[in-house]
Amino acid sequence: QKEVEQDPGPLSVPEGAIVSLNCTYSNSAFQYFMWYRQYSRKGPELLMYTYSSGNKEDGRFTAQVDKSSKYISLFIRDSQPSDSATYLCAISSGSARQLTFGSGTQLTVLP
Amino acid sequence: DTAVSQTPKYLVTQMGNDKSIKCEQNLGHDTMYWYKQDSKKFLKIMFSYNNKELIINETVPNRFSPKSPDKAHLNLHINSLELGDSAVYFCASSQVKDGEAFFGQGTRLTVV
Numbered sequence: 566q567k568e569v570e571q572d573p574g575p576l577s578v579p580e581g582a583i584v585s586l587n588c589t590y591s592n593s594a595f596q597y598f599m600w601y602r603q604y605s606r607k608g609p610e611l612l613m614y615t616y617s618s619g620n621k622e623d624g625r626f627t628a629q630v631d632k633s634s635k636y637i638s639l640f641i642r643d644s645q646p647s648d649s650a651t652y653l654c655a656i657s658s659g660s661a662r663q664l665t666f667g668s669g670t671q672l673t674v675l676p
Numbered sequence: 677d678t679a680v681s682q683t684p685k686y687l688v689t690q691m692g693n694d695k696s697i698k699c700e701q702n703l704g705h706d707t708m709y710w711y712k713q714d715s716k717k718f719l720k721i722m723f724s725y726n727n728k729e730l731i732i733n734e735t736v737p738n739r740f741s742p743k744s745p746d747k748a749h750l751n752l753h754i755n756s757l758e759l760g761d762s763a764v765y766f767c768a769s770s771q772v773k774d775g776e777a778f779f780g781q782g783t784r785l786t787v788v
Contacts, residue, residue: 596776608680608779609719609768616775661707661724661731662775664768669717674734 568592571654571667580676584641588654588667591635597657597663598630600639602650609653613639644674680766682780690755690788697752697783701730707731707772708750708779710742713764714783722765725750726772757787 571588576598578584588599601609613628615621621628629638637654654667680701690696703709709732710722724732725744739755750767764784770777 578758601779603717605696606782607715608781608783611776611778614776618757653719657775657777659732660772661709661726662772663721663724663732663768664711664719665707666719 568576568658568665569667570589570668573668574670576670577673577675579642580644580646580674582644582674584644584648584672584674585640586639586641586652586670586672588637588655589635590637590656590665592656592658592669593632593635595656595658595665596636597639597662598628599624599655599657600628601653601655601666602648603653604650605671614654641672644672646674646676649673678780680769680778682765682769682783684783685781686784686786687719689784691759693708693757693758694755695757695785696754697764697767697785699750699752699780701748701769701778702779703766703771705769705771705778706747706774707770708744708747709768709770709777710750710752710767711766711779713766715763719766723750725754752787757785758770759787761785763788 600613627640655664723742767780
């Protein structure tokens with residue numbers, strides 16, 4: 566079993582839709598949870614960072630963590646074509662805070 | 677002003693050659709990393725350096741050798757390149773007490 570499993574997609578939605586991206590993880594010792602966005606041929610860009618259960622909101626993005634279920638989600642409201650990218654969940658652990666990534670979900674928002 | 681910069685951006689080379697990738701960060705972070713992204717876009721940690729000291733060395737062939745001359749630089753040297761080394765290599769940095777990692781733009785390595 567992989568340490569971090571991500572709903573693979575790909576996902577295609579119309580502009581303005583609410584998008585839900587999801588990951589589960591296996592190690593209850595994981596403490597820090599992130600979402601990255603990666604455009605084609607670019608580096609991952611940090612979108613959201615949280616370390617506690619509950620919701621964290623930043624503009625149109627909401628990160629949700631449920632440590633009891635080992636489940637993390639990213640919601641995108643009012644999705645835009647510019648949101649089209651691959652979204653990667655990542656969990657930070659260890660003394661070096663190295664990241665363990667999900668496999669990514671490719672999102673396309675259609676105008 | 678780029679926070680984490682890597683050079684070169686593209687690298688095409690023949691099997692058996694030796695090549696290096698350089699990374700620099702201007703964020704004042706104490707920890708730097710190398711990640712590898714394979715053809716299926718899966719990202720995996722290779723190495724981590726904290727204050728110039730190697731603290732993570734995942735199961736990576738010893739043909740790969742990282743070097744950190746100072747806190748702001750982390751280079752990756754690869755000997756005797758193989759076809760399977762073709763991938764995108766990302767450098768990242770973080771302040772380990774915060775954990776938020778910032779990535780460079782990647783080096784797309786193609787071994788022919």
